[in-house]
Amino acid sequence: MKGLELRSKRLDRLGSAIFSEVSGWKREARGSGLSVINLDIGSPDRPPEEELRSVLAASSLRPDMYRYPGTEGSAAFREAVAKWFSQRFGGVELDPQGEILALMGTQDGLAHLPLAITDPGDAALLPDPGYPVYGAGLAVAGVEAIPLPLLAENDYLPDFAAIPQAVWDKVKFMILNYPSNPLSAAADLAFFERAVHTARKHGVLLVHDNAYSEMAFDGLRPPSVMEIPGASEVAIEFHSLSKSYHLAGTRLGFAVGNRQVLGSLRDLKNNIDFGVFLGAQEAGIAALEMDMNAPKPIAGLYERRRDAFVGALREQGWNVPTPKATMFLWAPVLEGWSSRAFSRALLTSTGVASIPGNAFGERGEGFVRLALVEEEELLKEAARRIGDFIRTTLPSR
Template sequence: MRIQASDRLSGLGSAIFAEVTEWKKEALERGRDLIDLGIGSPDQPPSPRVMEALRKAVSNPLNFGYPTSEGTPAFRGAVARWYKQKFNVHLDPEHEVLALMGSQDGLAHLALAVTNPGDIVLVPDPGYPIYTASLVLAGVTPYRMPLRAEDEYLPKWDAIPASVVKQAKLMILNYPSNPLSAVADLEFFQRCVDFARANDILIVHDLAYSEMAFDGFKPPSLLQIAGAKEVAVEFHSLSKSFNMAGCRIAFMVGHPEAVQCLKALKSNIDYGIFLAVQEAGIVALEEDLETADSVAACYERRRDVFIDCMTTAGWPMVPPKATMFVWAKVPEGWSSRQISREILISTGVAVIPGDAFGAEGEGYVRIALVQNEDRLREAARRIGYFLREHHRKQTS
């Protein structure tokens, strides 16, 4: 018996990511030393305090029963306290906070909970692939909002046809942005809230990188805008901020009816997050409120080292204001996929072609700063040599 993938499954994900995986295998087969700057997976562990909390919690026999799908009252309370101190946003832990097995979990399921087939959702292009994949699962039509450098990677709502706006149910935003590393301020979020309220659209804001900002910039929460909880939800993850990617713990906050809809869906899908992981998550949030330390300093140093080395290597890049990514315009004469493959096969350095994130990503690559400074220097050295050799061959 032969099983054929559903049409729904074939519409998920980007084929480019699968291609990059094959390129890595080819590079390894050629004996390359792989420096993987492709996937945004933190290379550092959680703090000792968080790891100790997890160790103790795993040793508690009472933590091995089914958890509740919405998260424990203790975890949801910690989220509310964190939001209050970080953003001066008051949240009701009972009705406005929902625990998630990673923000991708919630982003993948929200459209299933609050839209119907035939609805339209406004999505960023370039954007994180799960935004569009979630719409495929829900049978919802994406309308791609082009994000371009000349507009500071912010959407232009006046360019969206009125007929599309009328049918739109959700608008997905992400600042600081993956893959663009673009940022937004409260003035922009005020316009977002005004637009959403005027057009009866729910804003879905992915704030996963709020703790990874540089040069003194502090990314705001959209929920800081008065009345935003009436038209918006916001996602946050402990994966990047606290180096807990493998723990799979995150949360959605905001509009209480949207929170309850996703809660109802998830109660039919899963039993929630392992209680030991929730206890470690509480410690991570509490520790963050007690200390000035954050992952931002590490990534800011890496950014400075890598950008400086790449400039010396002959590929100048715009320094990002936030996130663990560099969004780099490729040198003239290359496509995103072409240069990504050639660099990986020739040097062993993996980056992601920009068109993996949407058509507007063509002409760029995303580079993840997920290696230590020495490895980033080595990656830049290899890429510089590759570019010089390519130029020599082209001109000889």
């Protein structure tokens, strides 16, 4: 009897190997007696507010919470999203019936979108560096990924004019992400005006991942692409409650914008899942209402952590940039090191876990991403260990 070889070649294109590799480096570090400081994965270390946990707990006891919830999300959740969106983004009006779709987190929607709106052999523009799920969704759908270069000299904003017409003729959609993971870059309304104009001019869908809209610093309030008049004709936007309200484990987000595209995504998901647990949606409603009525913005927590960590790293001799938003630092590795070699050596020598920048695309080489997902004192301890590593390990390399 021949042996079974049940592994799709698609898995080799998902680009997730480095995350498994970092887990192996962690085991190696712990095996040598090091305590690991987990700054690799952007998973919030704090629970949601007690008020939100109470809503979730109470909802879990209600007998009407356990039916199939429906792929589009409950009417109450979609109405809460519409109200919050209007208040947060300058009066933008969304139709809860056709312009809002509940999701099991933004990753759910971003991963499934190519299956819903493209065919094998199509192409899409993806930010480089960019969040790995963008490419993973294309790989599963058999869609070609064309890198959209994001360069420091352009403030990590794409140069639309530099993209050849032949590429525009080929792609079905492009993904943008501001505030950006992993770059922590931000964009203003003038940029989104250009982006919407470009999408309309070339007949492509603009997909904006706005998962970090509520995690910006120094008074910055990131906009929505939906604030641009006519954006819903050519764009959709993804939002997450995972980071803004520390509800990551409940798997709750939403998409807004173009009715046809959201309808296609809903139709696909009707064949894959039955929607987000209604109790999680109740917690989401409570989070949005709290943000509108008695806000407890999470950005302040991460701004304090940013300031503490960046300051401590600079004192240790690593001159890292100050991020404008998100929960990440995008830090250049020291001269003579690749991203992967630096990240591995840092972890196995000090216990400080990071993600090599090339996990986010070819143009991520030369950087590592560090997540602000520990309390300030532990971040300062991480900086101290990194300083020791810089002083003792690098000169002897």
